[in-house]
Amino acid sequence: MKRRSLRSTTITPVTALFLAGVLTACAISPEPEADPALFSLSADAHADAAELSGSDPRGAEVRERHAEALDAEIRRLCGVLEDGTVPDSCTVPTATGATVPTGTGSADVLPESAEQIAREAASAPRESVLKLARMHGELAVLTGTTPEPESSTVGDLVGEAEFEPDPADLEAALKALEWQYSAIYGLEVAQSWADTEVAASIGRSVEGHRELATQLRELLSGIPESRLPLPAAGYGMPEDRAPADAGSALATAVRIETDSVLMWQADAATAEQPAWRVWCILAGSTAALRSVPVLAAAGTDPAAEGLFDLG
Known part of the structure; x- marks a missing residue:
């Protein structure tokens, strides 16, 4: 009888454990399911x-x-x-x-x-x-309606009573508050150049940004006041984008309103904590709804500006 070579048939303990691990993993690895x-x-x-x-x-x-x-x-x-x-x-x-x-x-x-x-x-x-x-x-x-991003509304949606941000979310929230102040300034400059009807729409946008800034400060009420940004006396604006007549004033307002929506959507996508994520989603939808009259005055709308693209 031909003797088999032990070298060719014997499996070392380490190899046996490795194979067992592979087989076990294959047997118990869950199949992917829909989120x-x-x-x-x-x-x-x-x-x-x-x-x-x-x-x-x-x-x-x-x-x-x-x-x-x-x-x-x-x-x-x-x-x-x-x-x-x-x-x-x-x-x-x-x-x-x-x-x-x-x-x-x-x-x-x-x-x-x-x-x-x-x-x-x-x-x-x-x-x-x-x-x-x-x-x-x-x-x-x-x-034509959406909940305001109030703390109580967000708390009901995510089941969290308080906003306790991690460093990344806190930094995003502070930058968002500063953005509101700069947007208010830019819209007020545009309003001063706009035609009467458009100026009224821009004025309502300004009030919307002020309300959002107030709600954001409420969300950050647990943060020391010294860390919260305050409105500056003025904000820089590229010379080629500064309003100089009614047409450029409307273009400035459209740009600020669309940028506002995109900012909130981006913040939602990078949020670490559920409360901040949902807050940003509601703020973005509030901004999208608020942008409609200004965009309509320019002959466009949020969808045409790519604010709802899903690609």
């Missing part, structure tokens, strides 16, 4: 699209687009197999055939959906938050 927050929001978007399809085509189109973006985000986070397909375990909601009586519109359905977006955003993957912030802003403009 629960995104799955819930996708299901809600699909339901909204179905409910509004017979009575509010615009609202249905917006929510169908949201559902498609959420489904794509779920699949992206799950990853793909070697053959390029998404794992079967990573399911997405299916469209529902439910409808509601004619006459039901976005205002009847979407405020609750916006609240769910803000609530689920607190636990959603950080890399998905920018899309959620933009969806929330689009619903605010579509329905």
Whole structure:
């Protein structure tokens, strides 16, 4: 009988442990599943699209687009197999055939959906938050309403009574407060050059920024006053962007209002803590809704300015 070589058949203890570890890992490694927050929001978007399809085509189109973006985000986070397909375990909601009586519109359905977006955003993957912030802003403009970013509202949504920021969130909040003051200054300069009707719209924007600054200072009430920025006597403005007539005044106001929305959306996407993340989402949607009259005066709107892009 031919004797087998021990060298070719014997497995060392270290090798045996390594193989056992690999086999065990393969056996117990969980299959990727849809993120629960995104799955819930996708299901809600699909339901909204179905409910509004017979009575509010615009609202249905917006929510169908949201559902498609959420489904794509779920699949992206799950990853793909070697053959390029998404794992079967990573399911997405299916469209529902439910409808509601004619006459039901976005205002009847979407405020609750916006609240769910803000609530689920607190636990959603950080890399998905920018899309959620933009969806929330689009619903605010579509329905003409959104909750103000007040501490009590945010606390109800995320279940946290107080804002206790980490260093990164605190730095972002302080910069956001300083931005409000600079925006107020820039808008007031633009207002002084604007036509009467546009000046009135800009004036309402100024008041909105002042309210937001007050709410932000309230959020930061636990921070020593010495750390909070105060309005400066003036702020620099590039010479080629400084208002010099009614047209350039309107352009300045449009730029400030769109930059404000984009800033809040970006802050939401980089927020470390749920309370600050949701606060930024509500602030961004408030800013988007406030921007509508000024943008309309310039013949544009938040969607055309890319404030709701989901790509």
